[in-house]
Amino acid sequence: MSMKIETAFPGGNVFIEDINGFDILLTRDMRNSASTWFYWAFRAIFDQIGEYHFTFTTSNLLSSCGPAVSYDDGITWEWLGYECTNGSRNSFTYNFDGQKSNKVIFCTGMQYLPIHLEQFIARHNGSPYLSHSILTYSRKNRPVSLLHIEDTSSHGEKKHIFLSSRHHCCEMMATYALEGILETALGNDETGRRIRERYIIDSVPFADTDGVIDGDQGKNRIPHDHARDYGEHPIYPEVKAIQDLLLSEKQFFVLDMHCPWIYGGAQNETIYFPGPEEPDHAERLKLFSEILEKYSPADAPFYIGNHVPFGTLWHTKSNYSQGLPCVAWLRKTCTPVFAHAIEIPYAIASDKKLTVASVRALGRSIAESILEFDDRIKN
């Protein structure tokens, strides 16, 4: 038997410690992150039917839905299920029965990589509203994508929306929600038309482009990560370019999209906003949260009761001692109407198993909520 493990693909991350028949021992690669984190992804190539046991050398690497699996080389994803882990957070069993592809990608969560962004752009190829350009080049000289949505045929004053994800590159589920917002803004229905009449949208789906492609953890990168780099002297070209973009126009609505810890805890399996320090921003976030609770889909529900006010749980001053994230920096630097982060779990939100479809639908509900929020803060 010559079962193989590969990591030479976008997002790949694992060290092979041992392959002994049907038992495989692996370590996730921390790269240059200072603390323990949980991202890993590998391709297994099976040449013999049987039950394979994958074990990691450290714990807390599996979601409450088990690993995510892809049978089409990382394009579509499903959960393997918590049952296959036998309640552990560092091992799972996979039964290769020969019915599906013998090449299977396993990952902490459902990957969203440049191929998914290319597919999104291709689905909207020919849209007069969407343009794709290069925001800047990453430290490794990769182009950083900027998506721009604008209906130039509709005149009148428009407000600016900015959406980002992957300041922590491993936080892949957030990008499906971001895609859901963009998809809604490009739609030919009433909601899409209303959004385009009122807003110009810019979006950077991969704020740490190198980390996304290389399969890094990204979180707690040394000396600090992309989400602690905002201020006078950013060290990442993406952050510098996003700062310039955000300061070039008054921002109406800025949403920086994240995923929390992999499972459990007080809030890691709920969708929530980390609250701001500033009372006026906290008030506006409360209004937006009330609206989003109403619109959020049943299979990716948002509840205002899961709010994490500033100064509670992990969201305290000491968490930002290395530097500011995008939205906190923007609130301190100028006067956006709304500038917040959102945390979208990897796998479970308030007891619902998340899927690509349900998280895209959450994105749609965020887009719908922006319209009502805008109407109501005028009153």
Ligand SMILES: [Zn+2]
């Ligand atoms: Zn994050």
